[in-house]
Amino acid sequence: MEEKIHEKIHWADAKAAQVAADAPQLIATGITPSGPIHLGNMREVMTGDMIYKALLKRGVEAELVYIADDFDPLRKVYPFLSDEYQKYIGWPVSDIPCPCGKHKSYAEHFLDPFLSAIEELDIHPRIIRTSEAYRSGMFTEQIKEALIHAEDIKKILEDVSGRKLEEGWTPYYPICAACGTISRAAILSHDIENHTVTYKCPCGHEGVSDYSKGEGKLVWRVDWPMRWSVHGVTVEPFGKDHASPGGSYDTGKIITKEIFGYNAPVPVTYEWISLKGKGEMHSSKGVVLTIRDMLDIVAPEVLRYLIAKTKPDKTIAFDPGMGLLRLIDEYDKAAVAGESREYELSKIASPQTTIPFRHMVTVVQIARTDDAVFDILKRSGYEIVDKDAVLDQANRAKVWLERYAPEDAKFALAESLPEVAANEKSEVKAAVVAYAKIVTDSEWKADVLHNAVYDAAEAAGITGKEVFTGIYRAFLGADRGPRLGWFLEALGREETLKRLLEMSL
Template sequence: MADNSPTDRAETDWVSRFADEVIAEAERRAPGKAIVCASGLSPSGPIHLGNLREVMTPHLVADEIRRRGIDCVHLLSWDDYDRFRRVPAGIDPSWAEHIGKPLTSVPAPPGSPHPNWAEHFKSPMIKALDELGVDYVGISQTAHYTSGVYREPILRAVAARGAIDAVLAEHRTRRVDGYFPYRPYCELCERDLTTVTAYDDDTTEMAYTCECGFGETVRLAEHDRGKLVWKVDWPMRWTHEGVIFEPSGVDHHSPDSAWIVGGKIVGEVFGGTRPIGPMYAFVGISGMAKMSSSKGDVPTPADALQIMEAPLLRWLYARRKPAQSFKIAFDQEIQRLYDEWDALGRKVAQGDAQPAELAAYNRAVRTSRGPLPVTPHALPYRTLASVADITTGHAEQTLRILRDLDGVSDLDQARPRLDRAQRWIDTHVPADQRTHVRAAPDAELLDSLGEAERESLRLLVDGLDEHWSLDGLTTLVYGVPKLRAGLAVDAPATPELKAAQRAFFALLYRLLVGRDTGPRLPTLLLAVGAERVRKLMGA
């Protein structure tokens, strides 16, 4: 076993601290056994980026434990035996007939290739977790309940229903008669609109009736078409699976929540101990409030991976403590986010990153199994987005520009980042914000220019060949107003000079794309090409 002493590690971030705590707790509870971290996801609708924190938090801790050479498993429970609660927006209202059935008994949305509702929403998440490098052992709660895996703890919970009711009574605001912790699914209609009317502790005979009119008597010791209610189900799993670490969202930490109540039930009924369980905060999407899959379409991990590389998405979850909220950018902010990510990469390469920064970066780019795929020739995302915008995805044009920009000889060298930037442009930039290079010179604007503006354009056109690179064109476009003012190209900017530069830039944008703003001018000039630039400048 590897040495897990924190004094030998520079990566003293939140993940390492939790790993220290989990390892110590595991040694106290179950020395010599594999450490169990756990997550739970309900495929009742789109599994969104807020839900991803439920998985990434224990994944990062479990992966850190494995990095230290300690056996650790990350269990991911798919709560696919939960009841279907409501018909989401955009789905045929006739699906209301399935309310109350297990998610695995509900037909998938129209047009889906999947066999049921749960599999339809699990599938994209499974693919996203694979791309993110998340190793886990998946558990279908449908499979566990219907195969009798939980039979013994179910009988134990029912036998202790009085004790459970007493715990719950401390947190109720209203009286409940005839509490029963197990809810059968009706044999006839498959729904959980049932009421247990009688139970014999000696024989485990259970009678129930359903709102559909059906009723029957079964032996609970043999019954596999029902489940424990949530506030009992969760602590049952903690004990059954030996969970040491499992986070949960803010909503689970209110005074009457399953986390609080379960902490009492797990010991009194199942003889277990509640896991170490940090609360994690919400994840927002560039100005959106709290995400809720029940309210319709929400961004999912699969959506995020369409526009950003897996290491960047991992980094967003690794760099913030669970209790800190953060936002994931689907708008223009993604360009700044990528700039920050690339800057961190340079700091790491130069050995200048702080320990916590280095830890988050390392957790983003590799797991205990090895490194994640990266873009071989990683140009700035904002540059690639500008090129994708201007060329509308034309491969030959894109390659010409990237070759001029940074010596890219094959587009595969710029992938997958190039493809992510192209996808962002295609799906998240409104049509009225897209860049359309003019097909012909703006003769009216050119004719209206004064001598000073014409001279500025001549200086630009004359300097194109000499400055035809990203850095060179940057120097040129900022330098023309300085030369016009009789200053050296490296002269410091003054308020007057900045005003002259803004006016010059606006003129270039109007001549090139017909509006006052656009992509960064050096990138735009490279994309348009020297010959076409000269033409549009009236040269």
């Protein structure tokens, strides 16, 4: 009897259930720091982290590592680089000078902000730098095997991917002692005893490369399966580009088995994240929202929620405008309900506020100073538990308004009575002034203030709409604005009355 059980299993738990529970698991993630590390890249690390947490929850021993592929060569002068970088093309990014001069290398320049960002996201992997791994000699035996079995590897690559490699192909690329590039140098001889090869670089230089000292690296399609075997990787998320048949996972699976005697990790393929209206994110094309950019406007748990709620094989079209507000609302709801698995995987131990982000967006547009933010919030009945958390949230709201908010989410408090209000019809002016009188002594509460509008309108014999518009014009010079009662509550009695009474002139 096949009963169809439709209990919802979160993708991270489903993946975690695929691995052996009785053996320690190593989840590997990795990115090449050749440019700004963006939201799309972050999906890899977050995906790994969620599976890691799902494994721990199942009681499986697990570790998360982040492998920084800083030994990869710079491929071209990206749009964000100066032309001077032309001369570093082909160099390992760990050996290229930092663009800003503050970091040890080009690689660290991009790695540093990324590593601090993932800390904020409550992701704490062990960091492995490929350049250090190669130079430590930990791959020596495997590189030796790869060189010895170059023909076998070549055959696997040709069979599985269906392409043709040139005569004399080897999986090892030395770093040329003369030009510094990881080039397709021809390997002339291999001294197994002393783990060295002699090569002839396209630049003309002939030299010796000692692979126990990291004087060269394996080509990606061999490098990857080699690392699985050395590090003991059992689960690995990677982009869909690696996942196609004949792609590097397919070839890696066979290479790691036949050359290195190791079983390929459980694959987790993930889709790209695109920017709504702007297309996919590519650091090389300059279409990028870095993780730092994101954390400037979104709390880390919300970012985690975005990844947690979307299965890895689904494309995410991220909308940093109104879509972001929706996402935050959705997260807040999930947080209040407090029981979904998505929420569990998203929440982190960071300081929280109870203030809805949408409200904060209004508040920061009224407040001129940080202190004013606190005053307004207190007036609106919010308890300030953690001042720093509130200020963080206020800053995110400000940055959001500045960079991503659509025009109709923004308003500006006029310094004095706007012309459009001064020229208001006399009935409306009278009603607005009447409104001011009604609320002068009433309780300063949003719903009270809001309802009083209707009273004033009725008394004046005009519609509520006209009074609303009149009041918005008085403060914003616009016909619409944030929900009035809540807006005035935030603004405060004194300022409200002062401005409204100017309408009587």
